[in-house]
Amino acid sequence: MRAYAITIAACLAAGAAQGKTLAVAAGPDAQERLQTALIDAKPGDTVAIGPGKFAFADGLSLDVAGVTVTGAGQDKTFLSFAGQKAAGEGLLITSNGVTVRGLTMQDTRGDGIKSKGVDRISFIDLTVEWTGGPKETNGAYGVYPVSSTNVLIDGVTVRGASDAGIYVGQSKNIVVRNSRAEFNVAGIEIENSMNADVHDNVSTHNAGGVLVFDLPGLPQMGGHSTRVFHNKIVDNDTPNFAPKGNIVANVPTGSGVMLMANRDVHVFDNVIDGNKAAGVLVFAYAFPFSDKTYNPLPRDIVIRDNKLGKNAWAPSLPGGLALPSGMNPAPQIMWDGVKSAGGVTSDVKLWIKDGPVLNLNLASAGALDTAKPSVTPTLGAPGQAEPPAVMLPAGQGKPAA
C-alpha cells in the first residue's frame, strides 16, 4: 500500500497537467487496489495496470468520466476472472469519455467488458478471451457497448464468446476496425444500432462471421446505416454453441454475413470465403412479435464487389431450416424473398450485385414450405445511397497529448 502511494506521489510530482496516473501493480489485494483506483480516479487521470497476472473474485467497475485505463500490453497484463463470484461482467463502464487500452481479460463468468449508456467509449488493443475454447458456459459477449454513443473498437481480439465476440447493441455512431473475432458464436454483431462502420477486421472460425440485426421489443429499434467493408470473413466453421433462446442460436454454423431486419446496410469489398452454410444471408425476423413499431424486414440492402471464394457448399438457413432438395450446393448469397411480415409491408429495395443469388420467394417469414426458389446472376437494382462514413469526435481514443 505504501509503495502504491509513493507511485502516485511520484506521478503527481512529475506534473502531468493532463491528469495524474494511478499505478496498480500485480500482487496481493489487487482487487481492492484496482477498484479503489477506479473509484478515486478523477477526469483526465489514467489508471495504469502493471504487467503480470491479476486474479479477481468480483467484477470491476468505472463510473468516472474521462478516465483512461491502460495495461502494459495485451501480451503483458492479464486480468483473470476465473474465480469470479459475482457481477455480470469483468469490467463495467458507466461514465463518458473512457478509453480502455492494452490489456487482456480472461474467463469472465458473464460478459467481458461492458459499457452501458455512455458517450465516447473506446476499446483499443484489448484481448478478451475464454481460455477453455468455445463452450456454452463461456460468457455471452466479449466487448459489449450497449445504449452507447460514439463507440470505437480498434485492435481488439475476442475469442470464445458464447454469443457475440464483439457486440454493439442499441448504440449510435460506431466504428469497429482492425479487430479479430474467432471461435465465438458470432464474430461481430451490430444490433439495433444506427451508423456503424465495420471495416478491416478478421472474423474467422466463428459459427457466423458478421451479423447485422434488428430485434423487436427493445428501447432502441429501427437499426440502420451500417457499412461492412474490407473485412476478411473466412472459414467460419465452429459449430454454433450458443445456449438456445438467444437469437444467435439461430445462426447457421458456417455463415459469412447475416443481415436480419435493419435497413441501409451495405456489404462491400470484403473477402468472404470458406463459410459452408452461406456467404451472405438476408432474412426477415421470423418470430412472432407484438411490437407495432418494429419492422422485421431487411431493406435497402447493397451487397457488391465482395471477393467470394467457396461458400455454401453445405447450405443451411436460419433457425435450422433446410434448403429445398436439389439446392446443394447453393448460390453463395441467399435472400428469403419476404417483403411483408408480421403485418409490415415495405418497399424492399435490394441491390445484390455479387451473384448468383438464390431468392427463396417465401410467402411469409420462415415459411420454407412456401419456397419458390429462383436463381439469378444479380438481384434488384442499384441506386441506394451509401450511408456516410462514421465520424467520431476528434481525438476519441487517442492518448492524451
Add this chain to the structure above:
Amino acid sequence: MRRLAAIVLAALSLGLARPQPPVALDLLLAEGPAPNLADYRLFTDAGGRRPNGRVTPYALNTPLFSDYAEKSRYLFLPPGTQARYVATGVLDLPVGATLVKTFAYPADLRRPTERVRFIETRLLIHKAAGWVALTYVWNADQTEAVLKRAGARLPISVTGTDGQPLSFDYAVPNVNQCKECHSVSGVLEPIGPKARNLNGSFPYVTGTENQLAHWTRAGLLAGAPPLAKAPRTPVWTDAGESVDARARAYLDANCAHCHNPQGHASNSGLFLQWEETEPAARGVRKRPVAAGRGSGDLGFDIAPGRPEDSILLYRMKSREPGVMMPELGRALVHKEGVALIEDYLRQMPP
C-alpha cells in the same frame, strides 16, 4: 487540583443533564465521507443500535432479498425539514436527508432477534449536488463501523432457515455497485422509500401505527392523502393477498431497480416495476436479448403456465455469476421467493 476536579465534575453533571448532541448534519453535507459511522452521530451508542433524534426507523412492505440478512432502516431528516409525499416513485426528500440501512445476521436465521451480528451500515446521503452512497463495515467487536469504498467479501456462517449450517461469502458493495442498482438514467437515487412501499404498519415504541400516518403526525411527511387513497405495495408474504399481487410486489422490489426503463437493465426491454402493465414488457413470451448463458436454453423470460420453461425463474434459482439474477447482492437462492414466483408463473394462463 481540587478545582480541576470540581470543573470536571461540573462538566460531567452538565453532560448528563444535556440531551445527546444531534446528528452531525455538517458531516453529512461535507464533500468527502467521514471515516467512521459514529462520526455522523446517527446513533447515540457506539454499537449503532439506538437512533439519535430525528432518526426514524421504518420498514418496507416488500423488501429486497439480501442473502437472508436482517435489515434495519432509518430515515434522518434535518431539523426544520420534511419529506414531501409523491404518489409514484420515491418520496421527495430534502437535502441532508439520509437513509440508513444496517445489514445483520443472527447466529440462527430462525431466531432473527437473537445473537445478532452487524455486518455493514449503508448510507444514502442527499447532498446539495445529489445522492451519495457510502458503506461502513462493522468490526468483530461490534464497537465501530469503518468506511469501505472498494467493497469487500466477508465470510458468513450461520444456521439456515432449514436448521442446517449455512456458509457463504457476503458481498459488501463498492460505491459503483451501489449506483448500479440505485441508478435512474445514470443518476444515483434511493429505491425503497416510496409511499406505496411505506404504506404499512410499524411497531413503534409508542405502539404499532401505519408509517405514512405516523410520519404525517410527527411532522416528518407533508402532503400525504388519506390512507385509503394512498397506493400500497402488497406484503409479499401476506397469504391474504393474491399470488399475482405478491409476485409483482416481489419482482418490483427485487428486480425493478435495474429492470425499468431508466434502470441499469433498460436495454433488456424487460420491465418489472409495479406500474408496468404491458405483458410483453413484463416478460410474457418475451425472448431474451443479451442473456447469453443466462437463457438456460429456454425460449422466453416467462412461459405462461410453465415455470420450468421460464428464464426469469431459472436465473432466480441460479448461484452462477453470469446466470444468476440479481447480478449483485445475492450469493444464495431465496427459496421462499422462488416458490412464490413459481406459483405466479404456474397460475398464469397460457
